[in-house]
Amino acid sequence: MSSAVAIDIAGVSKRYTIGLVERPTQFRESIASMFSAPWKRLRQLGSGRRAATDFWALRDVSFDVRIGDVVGIIGPNGAGKSTLLKVLSRITPPTSGHIDLDGRVSSLLEVGTGFHPELTGRENIFLNGAILGMYRSEIRRKFDAIVSFAELEQFIDTPVKHYSSGMSVRLAFSVAAHLEPEILIIDEVLAVGDLHFRNRCLGRMREMRGEGRTVLFVSHDLTSVRQLCNRAILLLGGGVFGEGAPDEITRRYEQMNQDPSMGAAGAADRVNPPPHYHLHRVELRNASGCITRSFDAGDVMEIHLWSCGRAPADSFTAEFKLYNDSDEMISFGSANPVRDTYFQSSQQHFICRLGPLPLTEGAYSLSFTVRVWNQPRWDFWEKAIGFDIERCDLFKTGHGVSSLHDGDFVIPQEWLAGD
């Protein structure tokens, strides 16, 4: 059995030492600390005292991955997912325990690492390929395939700084997709690009599963864990909280999220859905992909919507309406005409990245519509989900702005002394 193990993680712990950070709240104090801090630091160095606290990002994590397994690692923010990835990728050493890896490993914590804007697409393919562990001969052999996969034949000798962000992501992903590791360690955060890119990324992972490669991936998207993986591991507080079949583990994680003691819900399922085509689930996620209902002003919110099946027509749109606490509609947004994004009828998962939110402190709610623009709506999910703006201090002054007295929005502003 042991010969079939690709990754063996044995009692891995990782401790970070966090320096004690004193936050000056007043400008005067921060000026004063500018002068006093060096002395304070020198004193601390001299006395050998560590003004620091220890933080265990991973605690005694043990599990193994068999050859050909596709394992999804899930868990809330701060559960240790990224740290585990970093330890597995040899970016940071474990504090104790050890890991054995058998097979050619590639780890992909982001796409396009080491891309240099001054270099051309061609040059970056070679550089990025080498950084990811490919040999020059290998890159040369795959070069044409990489370029045509990225659909960038015309621009391959243009410096990457002239590329659109979509183009550079395509190029970067194309290089990564041509890696041929036996073990792939991948952070799924990179799949949260645009929908097209995300689907391609997931498609490539599906292929790798078919090729019998071992994949370990960290994911925030429970749906893709269910679709792609044959095993899931739930991390919590730096330790393995559960492992087993993806369906069971993801369900356990979802229940945890709904349990108020584990964190307020930021997801809702439709109660009494209409019999026809409808939206059935919504999730609000913060920038790190965590499901939550609490945000701060200035945050970017990611709204995930799922529909129950094929849409009645192509080129449709999803819309939201935003309401304040007194049920007044204060804003509207849509895939089109606002952003010229058209969904095909096979599309069942929609993402709206909203923000930075300019909202003041208070409670808000969202309603959703799906339809072809200017035609009768197929579904209207009223007051689908609520969320809170906990803190509105966009200019870091220490003064919050509340929707109770100060309106619903803060507009970026600057105040100057005139003549």
Next chain:
Amino acid sequence: MAQPIQRHLRIEPAGSWQGLQLAELWRYRELLYFFVWRDIKVRYKQTVLGALWAVIQPLAGTALFTLFFGRLGGLSRQVDGSYSLFVYVGLSLWTFYANAVALAANSLVGSSHLIAKVYFPRLLIPLAAIFSGLIDFLVAFGFLVVLMVVYRVPPSAVILTLPLFVLGTMAVAAGVGALFSALVVSYRDFRYVIGFVVQLWLFATPVLYTLDSIPTEWRVLYAANPMVGMISGFRAAVLGRPLPLDVILTSTVVAALLLTGGLRYFTSIQRRFADVI
């Protein structure tokens, strides 16, 4: 086909002396090549004069020093032959050294993004900074050949020892560069230190004055600055003078110690870079 990535790999806690892991460095030699290639490409993109800057830098220095130290300071009297040529020979190697050390020292912090996202032997980064300076040195050396023709200095057999001093300079730069790059990761203060250390170091090295102006009883101690041996050896090789063997030997020993010490410090903390950078 051998791949940069091993078949079997064990990941263990840091702390134990990891060694230089030369075998691993060798496996990653192509990445070193790509880093060097990138640095050179990027350095001269969008510059009009391009590699000419590699000549301008020591040449401008030579002009300045000839005026202030040679003419006004009277140092040119120490030198038989052209003081300008004397200074340019020294400065061409010194410029390589000073740039290599400065680039290497800041290289890790400049590549913090790579260090946080990908594994490779961290030593490749300061090494790439040093190797990329070598191309500039070759250009500056090409101009030196032109100067030798102009000043009618024929090469002698001693010139065959020249590569040794370039190698020695690279060893010193690697030791000092590795040491400072690792220090800068934890203490950014060293960024400022390296600037004036290199500046003062120039005056502690016989670039602008002759080795013979140092009293004989101090020579060996003076040669504890490893660049003393490298610069005076390099100059003797180019101008066809007898090699100052006592000085070269002392400097070589110190250079070897410096290289070992620098690499040792680097490798002892390299695995923590991602946590502190």
